[in-house]
Amino acid sequence: MSEASELDQDFDLIIVGGRPAGASLAARLGGQGLRVLVLDKASFPSRPPVSAPFVLPHAMALLDELELDEAEYAADTPRMHEFVLEFGGYFRAWIGFEPLAGRDYVYAVDRARFDHCLWRKLARVPGVITRERARVTELIREADRVVGVRVALPDQDEPRSVRARAVIGADGRRSLVARSVDAEVTVERRDVDTTIYYAHWEGVAPYQDGPTIAHIHASCDGFSFVFMPSADGQVMVLAQGRSDYWGALEGSPAQIYEGLLRARPAVWRRLAGARRVSELSGMKRVGNLFRAPAGPGWALVGDAYHQKDSLDAQGIYDALLGAKLLATQLRRWHAGDLSWDQAVANYGAAAHAALAPMFEATMDRVKRELYDEPPPFVAKTILRWVLTHPDYARRFSDLATRRREPEGFLTPGVLLGLAARGAAGRLRARLRGGADRTDPL
Ligand SMILES: Cc1cc2nc3c(=O)[nH]c(=O)nc-3n(C[C@H](O)[C@H](O)[C@H](O)COP(=O)(O)OP(=O)(O)OC[C@H]3O[C@@H](n4cnc5c(N)ncnc54)[C@H](O)[C@@H]3O)c2cc1C
Structure with missing residues (x-):
């Protein structure tokens, strides 16, 4: 079958987005008799538009279930057994990791490498077809039900239609699927939103002699800074601040970012001899919300469904977990045990129960560490x-x-x-x- 005619068939599912949520969902559904198409507008390997790279042991345990090779997704990336939290000039707290699934360490992975491992995995999964550089431009509906997508492919002048029994939005924070179906925002916290910018650096001075550790400097004035030793000797350096404080600063994002780093001696001491080797990435007002998880012929997973501040580094885990919960229900739907409505209602209830408590805990921590300025x-x-x-x-x-x-x-x-x-x-x-x-x- 040619590449183009492969898309003529009716799929069971079209998944829009092929990073943690979309790729892991497809991997879990493969080999179950479902015909699954994964479309991503990116080409791989590439980094997602905005994301820092912490991967904790619980996320690695979910990657084990997908039989992903740690040696590949964390190639040339240091293991960190501890991180230090500097609380202004007042004190330092040291946090280690209790073993989970045999791991008492975390990584700050290269997201391009990490996401590419997930994407490559799909080539080996029966029943799953993937297309990169495939931008979904709109959804196709019949009688209020989503029945497919229009997708712009690199080798075709016009977007073409592809049909499926349902479409899954795993397309990240600015999800086109969520916007197209007008998915209701069911929970939103705007009172503690933050602005985050980061870049990769080389030649960063180590925090101290000895093993590589992650370093967080909360400057107790509405800003916080994170050093994440990542792949190939690079360190991602992230600056985060209360959005109202950040918004009051003058200059371009790059000028503000560098100004903030230079103004904190505890931060700049590590960067004075280093150089920035990547573009600055980031976003103003990182969203903290849940959307309606599903409707007729559509469902959302990963950041498309639920997004939050990165302070607790739960995004990748939540995306992998949400995909696992959705896959469980979709298998029952495909087997005819559940209607679509029953399956997605079960998914919505399970996902909210699994994700909402940690979401609130993260909101509390953002308030404590960035919004409250303790005497x-x-x-x-x-x-x-x-x-x-x-x-x-x-x-x-x-x-x-x-x-x-x-x-x-x-x-x-x-x-x-x-x-x-x-x-x-x-x-x-x-x-x-x-x-x-x-x-x-
Ligand atoms: C500043 C910041 C720092 C973060 N740091 C961490 C961290 O340290 N650890 C952690 O676990 N999480 C972190 N996160 C969260 C984490 O990045 C996300 O939760 C995770 O990437 C979500 O995965 P996803 O698959 O849902 O979406 P994404 O990773 O955003 O992937 C969505 C995919 O959909 C594709 N897509 C979008 N629109 C279309 C379209 N129309 N057609 C086709 N394809 C489309 C995109 O190309 C993309 O590949 C951070 C987030 C932010 C904002």
């Missing part, structure tokens, strides 16, 4: 006692890898207990004397 006395005492306590580190690691329910993460009782034990620990450390790695640099 120095509070930062030096209660905050330090809590955030530097080893139990806090364990709790945080469990939360970030979704082993702990967010509801119980920092209840008033937990806070009180951590503060009391933290204060006692600080007192003992002072009496003992000697170096304290929670002291600021």
Whole structure:
């Protein structure tokens, strides 16, 4: 069959978007008798328009289920067993990772390499056809039901129609599928939105001697900075700020970005001898929302369905998890056990239950670390006692890898207990004397 005539058939599903959500969904549906077409306007390997690269152990466990090779998606990328959170000039908290699926480390992957592994995987999946440089321009509807797409292909002058029983929008934050069906925004948080810009650098000074670690500097003035040692010796350096504060700064995004880095000695000390080797990427007002998950002949997954601030680095995991939950229901729909409406209702309920609590936890953390500016006395005492306590580190690691329910993460009782034990620990450390790695640099 020629490339063009392959698209003449009626598909069970057309998936728009072939990165974490779309590619993993197709991989899970392959070999089940479904005819699946994945369309992406990008060509691979390429980076997604805006994304930082942290991949945590729980996301890697989902990649294991897809039989993705860690040695490939994390090639030449350092393992980080720990990260340091500098809280202004007040103190430092050190967070390690409890083993999960045999891993007590995280990566800051090269997203081009990582996404390409997912895309390449689809070539080996029976029943799945892929097209890159294939931009979906509109949806085809019949009697209010989505029944296909119009797609512009590189070798054709005009967009062509392709039909399917349903269309899945895995097409990211600015999802064309979501916009075309007018998917309702069901939850939105605008009160804590942030603006983020980042670039790759070479020659960045290490944080300290010893193993490579991730470095977060919360400057306690509405801004935060992250050093992510990534593939091939490059470091992604990200600046994040309250959107209202960022919006008040004058200059181009690149001027503001560099100005912010230079103004923080704790950040610039690592960059003074380094050079930026990529374009600046980023976005103003990162969205925090859920959309309606599905309707007649369509469903949304990944960022198209649910997007949030990147502070807790949950986006890739959430996209992979959402795809897994959707695949479970689509298999039952295809087998005739469930109608489309039943299948997507189950998916919507399961996805919301799995994603909403962490979403709220991330919103709380953005508020705590970027919006609340604690008085120095509070930062030096209660905050330090809590955030530097080893139990806090364990709790945080469990939360970030979704082993702990967010509801119980920092209840008033937990806070009180951590503060009391933290204060006692600080007192003992002072009496003992000697170096304290929670002291600021
Ligand atoms: C600043 C920032 C930092 C982040 N940092 C992290 C992090 O450290 N760790 C983490 O886990 N997550 C992070 N995220 C979130 C993460 O990037 C996303 O959650 C994840 O990429 C979502 O995957 P996806 O497959 O849903 O969408 P995407 O990765 O956005 O992929 C969507 C795909 O759809 C394609 N597409 C779009 N429109 C069309 C069309 N009309 N026709 C055909 N194809 C189309 C695009 O080309 C793209 O390939 C960050 C996000 C931001 C904004």
